[in-house]
Amino acid sequence: MAQKRSIFEEVGTNEVSKPAPQGGLIEKGRKGARKGIRAWLVVIFALVMTMIAVGGLTRLTDSGLSITEWKPVTGAVPPMNEAAWVAEFEKYQQIPEYVLQNEGMSLSEFKSIYWWEWGHRQLGRVIGLVWALGYAGFALARKVPTGWHKRLLFIGVLGGLQGAIGWWMVSSGLVGERLDVASYRLATHLGLAFVILGFIAWYVFLLGRSEAELLQARRNKDAKLFSMSTGMLHFAFLQILLGALVAGIDAGRGYTDWPLMGGQVLPPDPFYIEPLWRNFFENPALVQFIHRVAGYLLFAFGVVTWLKGRKSANKATAGAFNLMGALLFFQVVLGIVTVLHGAPLALGLAHQLGAVALFVAISRARFLSQFPKSQSVREGL
Structure with a gap:
């Protein structure tokens, strides 16, 4: 027989309390490391912007044709002794820019333009490394928000394509009687840099707000x-x-x-x-x-x-x-x-x-x- 309740007893005091409903469970599962990825993209954005500035200086100082070969890996190491410098200089002496414009240039003058182009290419390698390590880290930790893998991979693909277009641009100035790279190839190279910059900026804007806020x-x-x-x-x-x-x-x-x-x-x-x-x-x-x-x-x-x-x-x-x-x-x-x-x-x-x-x-x-x-x-x- 059920016990009689006092008329003064609070209703439901003996019932098991139910947990309060928690909103945003779907959002919680989707958000990943939005702040961390945003910070990582901001770093890449700054590097790409620096790359554009260094690329501009490389062009304005006529340094872009000083390295006549494309070696994505081994090219990261500059000449380490005088013999290596002389070998690089001899390669440069074979292209039209030297023959028609810079004949008589000294080795020390060559070194100054070489370092501009080497720094430009090296910065490209740094950007690629920062992207690869960052993406791998977030992916392995399963911190990439839902729907963002393709976006982040897209940035990496564009970066790789930019390196290939960079060499396509440089190669246009190594033959014939051209003193500089082909202007339309330069425009393609710079244009893709701005495309990359634009996508990164857009992604940074998106990651600054939650999916619920954006919706x-x-x-x-x-x-x-x-x-x-x-x-x-x-x-x-x-x-x-x-x-x-x-x-x-x-x-x-x-x-x-x-x-x-x-x-x-x-x-x-x-x-x-x-x-x-x-x-x-x-x-x-x-x-x-x-x-x-x-x-x-x-x-x-x-x-x-x-x-x-x-x-x-x-x-x-x-x-x-x-x-x-x-x-x-x-x-x-x-x-x-x-x-x-x-x-x-x-x-x-x-x-x-x-x-x-x-x-x-x-x-x-x-x-x-x-x-x-x-x-x-x-x-x-």
Whole structure:
């Protein structure tokens, strides 16, 4: 017979307490080491950005053809004695750049350009090693979030492809009568570097928020701003490729007046090379003119995009577009100053790094258009 309960007894005091429901169990199983992977990608991002800067200096100092062989493993060891240095120098003396431009160069002068190219290649090896060790560590520890293996492997594949394209670029300057590498191959090499940088930046942005936050944020996507910023990103990438064509043939040093070129709107003899299509890659005047015009168009479209973005109701998104607009204006001014001074080493490098900063700023504005940060009603007022 069941015991009688007091009317003053709390209901359910003798029942076994049930554990409180725990939310986010699916998210907990999916998140992995998001912070750790994000930090690792930030390191790779910094290394790739340094690689772009060193690559720019290698090009601006005419050092890229000083190493005439591609040895991914053994090439990591530089010449260790005088005989080895002489052997490397003799290989360099066989290529057109030495015969047609640098004949009479001393061994000490050769060493200075050799170290630039060796450092550039060595940095590429370091990036590959950091990626491989990092990915292997997270994969073996089973800390890679669900759906991220393919993304991280994709970065590694692009890095390996970049090394092969780098040699494809260098090999174009080792034969014939060419004094430098082919400009379109240089543009391909630099373009892929920016593709890698862009994907890493996007992944870093994604890993900075939880999957649940991203899912919620996507419901508030600003489709118009996302579309405009995507257009900006593609346009900026095209301008970066055009800049590489300019750098590849030293076209930035031919005309140092602005806004005219040689006192004219259209520079003199823009189509003197036969066949006609070669002018768009090898005619310094036409290549610089196209780069200038594309810059004006990019700036105009950027202003329209900034005016739209700065009015976003989301403060973080509006701030991202304000930063993009400021960097765009700075980059245009820096480009003009670089031209007026004949593209010296320091300004040329600053202009290239400015392109990196602008490209990432556009990517961030695009990301926040798709995944706006949550804010209170008061913040939106």
